[in-house]
Amino acid sequence: MNMIVTPASPATPNGTTRPQVRIVIVGHVDHGKSTLVGRLLHETGSLPDGKLEMLKAVSARRGMPFEWSFLLDALQTERDQGITIDTTQIRFRTNSRDIVLIDAPGHAEFLRNMITGASQADGAVLIIDALEGVRDQTRRHGYLLHLLGVKQVAVVVNKMDRVDFSAERFQEISDEISAHLNGLGVKPTAVIPISARDGDGVAERTGRIGWYKGPTVVEALDQLQPARPLEALALRLPVQAIYKFDDRRIVAG
Numbered sequence: 001m002n003m004i005v006t007p008a009s010p011a012t013p014n015g016t017t018r019p020q021v022r023i024v025i026v027g028h029v030d031h032g033k034s035t036l037v038g039r040l041l042h043e044t045g046s047l048p049d050g051k052l053e054m055l056k057a058v059s060a061r062r063g064m065p066f067e068w069s070f071l072l073d074a075l076q077t078e079r080d081q082g083i084t085i086d087t088t089q090i091r092f093r094t095n096s097r098d099i100v101l102i103d104a105p106g107h108a109e110f111l112r113n114m115i116t117g118a119s120q121a122d123g124a125v126l127i128i129d130a131l132e133g134v135r136d137q138t139r140r141h142g143y144l145l146h147l148l149g150v151k152q153v154a155v156v157v158n159k160m161d162r163v164d165f166s167a168e169r170f171q172e173i174s175d176e177i178s179a180h181l182n183g184l185g186v187k188p189t190a191v192i193p194i195s196a197r198d199g200d201g202v203a204e205r206t207g208r209i210g211w212y213k214g215p216t217v218v219e220a221l222d223q224l225q226p227a228r229p230l231e232a233l234a235l236r237l238p239v240q241a242i243y244k245f246d247d248r249r250i251v252a253g
Contacts, residue, residue: 018093019226024102026145027127028137032158036127036196036217037090037101038068043203043218046092068197094222123152123189123224125217126177130169130193131162134176142177146184153181154220155188161195165208190220 025033041047059066090101102121124145128138145153155177163169174191181188193209194201194217200208203218215223243250 018096018098020098020100021221021224021226022100022102022122023125023221023224024121024123024150025125025127026141028129028132028135028141031127031129031132031135031138032196033127035068036125036156036158036194036202039196039199039202040101040217041090041092042068043199044092044094094218096222097224099221121148121150122227123154124150125154125156125221126188127156127158128173128177129162130157130159130166130173133173134180138177139180142181142186143184146181146186151186152224153186153188154217154224155181155191156217157191157193158196160193160200160209161198165193165195165200167211170212189223190215192217192220 025037027033042052056066092099092101126138126142126145128134142153155174157170157173160166160170170193178188178191192201192214193212195208196202200206201212201216203216205212205216237251237253239251239253241252243252
């Protein structure tokens with residue numbers, strides 16, 4: 001992975017000069033959000049010491065294959081017990097960013113939770129199952145990101161191992177979701193083929209996606225920009241009424 005060097009900047013909310021970017025991962029249920037998060041935590045060295053080995057040992061004792069989503073489940077359990085992890089967010093570091101990952105459920109009945117999470121985000125990762133393709137909830141989440149003003153959206157086509165890492169299938173999904181997002185005024189920052197389970201495309205390119213020349217997921221996250229501080233933005237005042245006094249006008253809002 002290439003080191004990205006950025007000039008020194010004023011301290012950010014995390015108390016350092018490293019940019020802090022808030023990311024929400026959205027997409028249809030079972031398209032691999034938890035697996036991708038678990039893999040990202042591992043690839044960025046953000047797991048507590050011994051956590052991965054412990055979960056692999058537990059899986060082996062139970063006679064079941066290890067899943068990367070188990071990492072998120074384990075951290076969720078600790079979070080529910082008030083240990084280590086912030087109550088609503090997961091944090092990890094890339095080469096040049098402090099990432100705050102906002103958990104957003106994919107089930108349609110939890111759409112309100114997704115909206116709450118996305119409204120706090122500087123950028124988003126929209127995940128799609130390579131076999132199932134673009135679903136209604138995928139399109140709905142894309143529309144809600146547009147509605148909430150989230151313009152930085154990286155699209156991840158996951159489970160490429162289920163379609164034999166087909167470049168044609170990837171291009172088909174890339175064209176479909178790009179057309180949908182572009183129609184909403186949201187241009188994807190990247191469309192990335194990955195296998196979150198096996199690690200292809202997450203932190204490094206592998207031979208199985210040798211036909212892909214774009215960024216990995218970690219590199220795409222490194223390219224997302226933090227929100228501008230409120231004091232740097234233009235003043236916006238909702239106007240409730242305008243009152244006339246002599247030759248003066250009083251704007252109330």
